[in-house]
Structures are given as structure tokens and as C-alpha cells.
Amino acid sequence: EGTLLRAARVNLAGEVRARYEEGFDPSPKPSKIISLVEKAAKRLNAERILGVGISISGFVDTINGIDIYSPILGWENVDLAEPLEDRLDLPVHLENDVNALTLAEHWHGAGADYRNFVCMTVGEGVGAGVVVDGSLYRGAFGGAGEVGHMMIDPSGPKCRCGENGCLDVFASDQYLRREATRLAYADIDRMEQAARAGDAQAIDVFEKMGYYLGIGAKNLVNLLNPQAIVLGGERMEASDLFSPAFEAEVREHSFAEAAKDLEIVPALLGEDGFLIGAATIVAAEFFRLPTERTLG
Numbered sequence: 673e674g675t676l677l678r679a680a681r682v683n684l685a686g687e688v689r690a691r692y693e694e695g696f697d698p699s700p701k702p703s704k705i706i707s708l709v710e711k712a713a714k715r716l717n718a719e720r721i722l723g724v725g726i727s728i729s730g731f732v733d734t735i736n737g738i739d740i741y742s743p744i745l746g747w748e749n750v751d752l753a754e755p756l757e758d759r760l761d762l763p764v765h766l767e768n769d770v771n772a773l774t775l776a777e778h779w780h781g782a783g784a785d786y787r788n789f790v791c792m793t794v795g796e797g798v799g800a801g802v803v804v805d806g807s808l809y810r811g812a813f814g815g816a817g818e819v820g821h822m823m824i825d826p827s828g829p830k831c832r833c834g835e836n837g838c839l840d841v842f843a844s845d846q847y848l849r850r851e852a853t854r855l856a857y858a859d860i861d862r863m864e865q866a867a868r869a870g871d872a873q874a875i876d877v878f879e880k881m882g883y884y885l886g887i888g889a890k891n892l893v894n895l896l897n898p899q900a901i902v903l904g905g906e907r908m909e910a911s912d913l914f915s916p917a918f919e920a921e922v923r924e925h926s927f928a929e930a931a932k933d934l935e936i937v938p939a940l941l942g943e944d945g946f947l948i949g950a951a952t953i954v955a956a957e958f959f960r961l962p963t964e965r966t967l968g
């Protein structure tokens with residue numbers, strides 16, 4: 673099964689004006705992706721754009737435009753920004769996918785009204801983007817928000833990062849696939865259908881996922897005291913099955929004052945948020961005073 677590079681030309685209002693998609697094989701060589709991005713930028717009219725933003729899974733050095741570690745792509749220390757800037761003669765910014773989505777929701781979506789919020793995503797992994805005082809919190813060099821590897825149970829099953837009992841192990845598609853196999857469903861979709869049809873075991877799988885996601889969120893709420901949690905990601909299509917348990921865990925068991933007025937809202941931009949967020953970084957850097965620029 674391959675993966676898709678999705679590209680779009682986005683205007684300053686955060687609206688998608690044109691799209692380009694092309695598939696690639698799993699574990700691609702960086703040179704393959706660099707050519708694909710170059711091709712996409714040219715197809716999308718590179719002479720009229722301010723720059724290229726790339727949102728990518730994994731641990732990203734946003735200052736130097738380097739993908740430090742991406743288990744999904746099988747990459748370590750891949751320099752994407754510099755070779756692309758040379759080829760396109762445009763500024764190129766690299767950002768972690770969930771951080772990009774968080775920026776998109778902050779500028780143009782469900783996070784627009786909050787100066788302090790956490791955007792949590794559920795899909796192949798669990799991710800989080802953190803907005804503090806109106807700015808994305810990137811950490812020392814862009815690696816903040818890896819909530820999927822927050823440890824939930826030190827004696828839990830092994831995570832693909834090498835540690836044990838990470839949130840990813842309990843509340844992502846990896847978890848759902850494991851449970852689908854255990855309960856002899858062909859895939860996650862079948863298990864989801866069974867849950868909606870009232871199958872108690874299938875319902876329990878999604879409720880457990882909500883419970884563990886809630887534990888992760890609760891830790892973030894106690895640490896950061898956000899105004900809101902924006903919940904997004906590909907697996908939101910099953911949110912009716914896991915959200916009630918998620919909300920119950922966050923609200924009932926957070927340190928009381930931190931969760932008192934907490935709002936829990938769905939993300940508004942869907943998967944386009946990854947594209948709009950990548951473009952938002954280009955716009956943000958373009959309009960930033962040169963003395964305040966933090967990205968390469």
C-alpha cells in the first residue's frame with residue numbers, strides 16, 4: 673500500500689485554490705520526495721507563490737528544515753528544505769504535520785477564538801499541537817507536542833519508538849488494528865460497523881480508546897491549563913464511538929480548576945488542515961519582521 677503526497681495552492685485567506693496529488697511507494701528515498709514536491713510546486717504555478725510549506729509526520733527541526741526522525745517514512749536526518757530552495761528558488765519551510773494542522777485551526781478554524789489551546793489528533797498515531805499565548809509552542813527546535821509518546825503505562829506493550837506503554841499503543845489506529853485482529857474483524861471499518869450495530873466487545877474497544885486519549889489529554893490540561901481542546905485527525909469519523917469516554921475522563925478526573933471551563937471542540941478543516949497549515953507557515957514567515965524570524 674502506497675502513500676499520497678498532497679499539495680495545494682492556498683491563498684492568504686487560507687482557501688485552497690488548486691490541488692495536486694501523486695502517490696509514492698512506502699519508505700521513499702528523500703530524493704523521490706524532493707522531485708515530487710518540485711513537480712507539485714511547478715504544476716501549482718510556482719512563479720506566483722510566496723513559498724513552499726511542507727507538513728510531514730515525525731520529529732522535525734523547523735529551524736534548519738530537517739526531518740530528524742519519521743518512523744512512518746523510515747527517515748532519519750533528512751534535509752528537505754535546502755535542496756528544495758535551491759531547485760525552486762523560493763523559501764521552503766518544514767513543519768511537523770500536527771503542528772501545521774494546529775496553526776491552520778488557529779488561523780482559520782476551530783482554534784481561532786483561543787489564545788491557549790491544544791489541538792489533539794487521532795489517526796495512525798496520536799499527536800498534539802500546543803498554542804500558548806497565541807503562538808505555536810515548538811520547543812527547543814520544533815519537536816514539542818509528541819503526545820503519542822507520552823508514557824501511559826511503563827509496563828504496557830512496546831511502542832514502535834522503542835519505549836513501552838506510549839499513548840500511541842493505546843489510542844491510535846495501531847491499537848484499533850490490533851484489537852480488530854484480536855476480535856477477528858477483517859479491519860477497523862468492520863469493527864466500527866459492529867460497534868454501531870451494538871456489539872458490546874467492539875463498543876468496548878472504542879470506549880477504551882477514548883479513556884486512554886482522555887488520560888493523555890488530562891495530563892496536557894493539568895500541565896497547560898488550555899481554554900480548549902480541538903480534536904481532529906483521520907479517526908474523527910469514529911468520534912461518536914470514543915468521544916463520550918474521552919470527555920468523561922478529561923472532565924471528571926482533571927485537577928478540578930484546570931478543567932472547569934475547558935471547551936472540547938471538533939477541528940473544522942479536516943485533512944485540508946495539513947495543507948492550509950503548511951501554507952500558513954509560509955504566510956506567517958513572509959509577514960514577520962526580519963529581526964523576529966525564527967525559521968530558516
Ligand SMILES: [Zn+2]
Pocket residue numbers: 820821831832833834835838840
Ligand atoms: Zn512511543
